[in-house]
Amino acid sequence: MVTRGFVGRRQPSETGARLPPGQYLTDDFPILQIGPNPIVDRATWRFTIREGSRPIKAWSWDEFEALPRTTWHGDIHCVTKWSKFDTTWEGVSFDDLLADAGIAAPTGFLLAESYDDYTTNVPVADLVGGRALVATRYAGEPIHPDHGGPARLFVPHLYFWKSAKWLKGLRFTQTDTAGFWELRGYHMYGDPWREQRYIGD
Amino acid sequence: MIEPIVFRWHQAEITAIAPVTPHVKSVRLRCALAQTYRAGQHVDVRLTAEDGYQAQRSYSIASAQDGSGTFELMIEALPDGEVSGWFSQCADVGDRVEMRGPIGGSFSWDGPDGGPLLLGGGGSGVVPLLAMLRRRAQHWRAIPAALIYSARTHAEMIALAELEQLAATDPQVSLHLAATREPGGKRIDAALVAGALTRIGAPGKVFLCGSNRFVAAASDLIMAAGVAPGLIRTERFGA
Numbered sequence: 001m002v003t004r005g006f007v008g009r010r011q012p013s014e015t016g017a018r019l020p021p022g023q024y025l026t027d028d029f030p031i032l033q034i035g036p037n038p039i040v041d042r043a044t045w046r047f048t049i050r051e052g053s054r055p056i057k058a059w060s061w062d063e064f065e066a067l068p069r070t071t072w073h074g075d076i077h078c079v080t081k082w083s084k085f086d087t088t089w090e091g092v093s094f095d096d097l098l099a100d101a102g103i104a105a106p107t108g109f110l111l112a113e114s115y116d117d118y119t120t121n122v123p124v125a126d127l128v129g130g131r132a133l134v135a136t137r138y139a140g141e142p143i144h145p146d147h148g149g150p151a152r153l154f155v156p157h158l159y160f161w162k163s164a165k166w167l168k169g170l171r172f173t174q175t176d177t178a179g180f181w182e183l184r185g186y187h188m189y190g191d192p193w194r195e196q197r198y199i200g201d
Numbered sequence: 202m203i204e205p206i207v208f209r210w211h212q213a214e215i216t217a218i219a220p221v222t223p224h225v226k227s228v229r230l231r232c233a234l235a236q237t238y239r240a241g242q243h244v245d246v247r248l249t250a251e252d253g254y255q256a257q258r259s260y261s262i263a264s265a266q267d268g269s270g271t272f273e274l275m276i277e278a279l280p281d282g283e284v285s286g287w288f289s290q291c292a293d294v295g296d297r298v299e300m301r302g303p304i305g306g307s308f309s310w311d312g313p314d315g316g317p318l319l320l321g322g323g324g325s326g327v328v329p330l331l332a333m334l335r336r337r338a339q340h341w342r343a344i345p346a347a348l349i350y351s352a353r354t355h356a357e358m359i360a361l362a363e364l365e366q367l368a369a370t371d372p373q374v375s376l377h378l379a380a381t382r383e384p385g386g387k388r389i390d391a392a393l394v395a396g397a398l399t400r401i402g403a404p405g406k407v408f409l410c411g412s413n414r415f416v417a418a419a420s421d422l423i424m425a426a427g428v429a430p431g432l433i434r435t436e437r438f439g440a
Contacts (some may be wrong), residue, residue, distance in 0.1 A: 001212065003248040003298055005291040008256050009283045022257050024283065031413045031437050034307050036420040036430050081257055146413065184306045185206030198301075200207040 018075055019083055020192035026082040029147065034180070037145045038115040038166050045150060047134070048169040049101055057101035061150070067092045067100055070133055072156065077192040079159040089154050091135035094127040097170075107172040111179055112153045112164040119179035120164050121188065122155055124172075131157060134167060159190040159197070208301040210247065215296045216271055218288075222357050225325060227263070228274045228288060232300055235272040240265055240332035241309035241408065244274070244302035248284055258284040261328040261410075261436075262303065263360075265335035275359055277325040308436045310406060312341035319397060319404035319428070321349040321389070321419040323411020324357070329436065330408060331360055334367065334374070345373045347397035351389050351415055353382040375400040389415065394422045404428060410436040 010016070015025055048058040059067075070093040077083045098105060105124045112120050126132065135154035136143060143149030148165025155162045161181050182188055187196040195201055213232035221227045234244060243261045264273035278289035310318065310333045318337065320330040327350050337346055352358045358378070368376040377397045380386040387393075398404070407428060409419045416437045424430055 001249055001297065001299055002251055003287070004296050006248040006250050006256075006287050008248070008250045008254045009281070010254065022255065024256070033435065033437075035433050035435055036424060037417075038430070080259060146417070180307075185208055185304065198206075198208040198304075200209070 015085075018085060020077055021195045022197075023077055023081055023083040023192065026084055028082075029084060030078065030080070030082055031146050032078065032080060032161075033116070033165060034118060035116060040115050040145070040150055040166055042150055046168065047151065049097065049103075050169060050171045051106045052172070052174075056103060056106075059100075064092065064134075064151070065136070068096045070096070070130070072133060072135075072154070074156055076156050076160055076163075079161055079186065079190070079197050083192075088139055089133060089135045089156075090137040090140075091133035091151070091154060093130055094132045094134070095130060097134065098128075105172065107174055109173045109176045111171045111173055111177055112162075112167060113169045113171055114164045115166040115168050118164055118166075120153075120162050121173070121177055121179045121182060122153075122158070122162055123176065123189070126155060126158065131155065135163075157191070159187075159192055161186065162190050208245075208304065210299045210301050213246075213298050213300045215292060215294050215298075218292055218294060221275065221359055224289075224357065225275050225277045225359055226288060226292075228276055228292065229264075229271050230274065230298070230300070231271045234300055234302055235266070235270050238262055238266060238272070238303035239306070239309035239311055240336035241329040242303035242305045243329070244300045245304065246274075246284060247299040247301075248287055249299070256283045259304070261332070263328045263331050263335075265332055265339055267339075275325060275328045275331075305436070308408060308410070308434050310408065311336060312344065315405045316341075316344035316346065317401035317404050317406075318344060318346040319349075319401060319407045319423065320346065321351075321407070321409040321411070321415075321423070323351045323389075323415030323419075324353075325359065326409075326411030326415065326436070326438065327352075327359055329410055331364075333408065334364070337374075338367065338371070342371060342373060345401040347375045347377060347401045349377045349379070349389060349393055349397050349419065351379040351381060351411070354380050354386075355383070389419055389422060391422055391425065394419075394426050398426055398428075404432060407433040408436075409433065411438070413437050
């Protein structure tokens with residue numbers, strides 16, 4: 001349906017090609033979350049991988065920082081329609097986490113769990129093969145609490161609500177189990193290039 | 202089993218449009234989505250050019266559900282705003298856009314959720330809070346509510362006359378203003394928060410909306426005043 005008089009601001013073609021449908025480019029780094037930043041102290045921080053309710057492996061901050069590091073450079077896309085280009089993140093790849101735990105993924109799905117009780121679901125296939133990190137540094141610095149530090153999930157090929165802030169663990173689930181936003185109408189998968197913002201997209 | 206929410210695009214027609222501040226227009230639209238929404242929720246608005254190019258943005262609903270089949274958005278003209286610029290310079294009664302929603306169940310309120318309500322708005326972040334106060338005024342006047350509202354100047358405060366009238370006539374509502382860019386003006390501070398808490402007592406629900414800077418400052422001050430973080434819901438825009 002054409003909107004009378006609307007022309008729109010076309011992006012330069014180089015920018016347009018990097019923008020998923022319905023997104024616009026921002027130089028800011030907007031902050032979106034359901035409540036205040038939880039207070040997360042590195043001295044008591046624990047990161048735990050669970051299968052259902054059973055803990056498989058846990059790391060302290062120092063143990064986590066000693067794991068192999070991976071750097072990722074590229075674009076991120078938020079369901080609220082901003083995209084940010086050329087961001088740099090560093091952390092521990094999901095593959096290296098599993099290797100250190102000495103396990104293969106026990107199921108095909110998991111829920112990322114945060115210190116503020118936020119959850120979000122991601123298929124394991126989207127985390128393996130270098131596609132995801134537990135990130136602890138952004139642009140060369142420790143991640144600010146506003147952006148999910150000390151550690152956040154980082155799955156840049158999905159909308160950024162999947163990259164849970166203040167991550168405290170990953171819980172493998174038998175089935176694809178909706179998290180906080182997915183229970184409230186957001187898409188179960190969230191591919192920006194297919195514009196999967198909400199259920200039914 | 203939770204019924205999945207599906208957001209489909211709906212047509213919406215502008216039934217009224219008028220400036221409310223130098224940068225903000227009130228836009229009333231007739232849309233099927235206006236039948237059911239909660240105060241605090243927002244909608245996605247989509248505009249389409251002749252060649253099929255589309256742009257979308259999210260806007261909070263300012264009105265409370267009133268059975269009219271319409272709702273009100275308050276749209277601030279942003280510098281270079283692709284969608285807000287169309288609303289500010291081109292939109293007129295009878296124009297049609299597309300919308301979907303309402304979105305944002307965690308940042309929403311209705312009477313059965315209880316109170317007292319502590320609301321904090323920065324700039325156009327006051328819009329979803331205005332909807333909550335309007336909802337409260339319809340059916341839930343026994344619930345105490347305090348609004349802390351920070352904007353650059355009084356002239357830029359959205360619905361200021363309505364808010365002042367409400368605070369003057371409803372003893373359960375208090376208004377705490379901070380005009381940051383006026384001579385003698387100030388930002389939200391501990392005294393403003395303490396004043397609001399004195400009026401309503403311990404809040405049962407806290408909603409904060411505005412820029413990152415406003416929401417971060419307000420959250421910190423409210424938590425420092427002893428309010429549990431779990432009561433606080435936030436919505437932020439910009440950087």
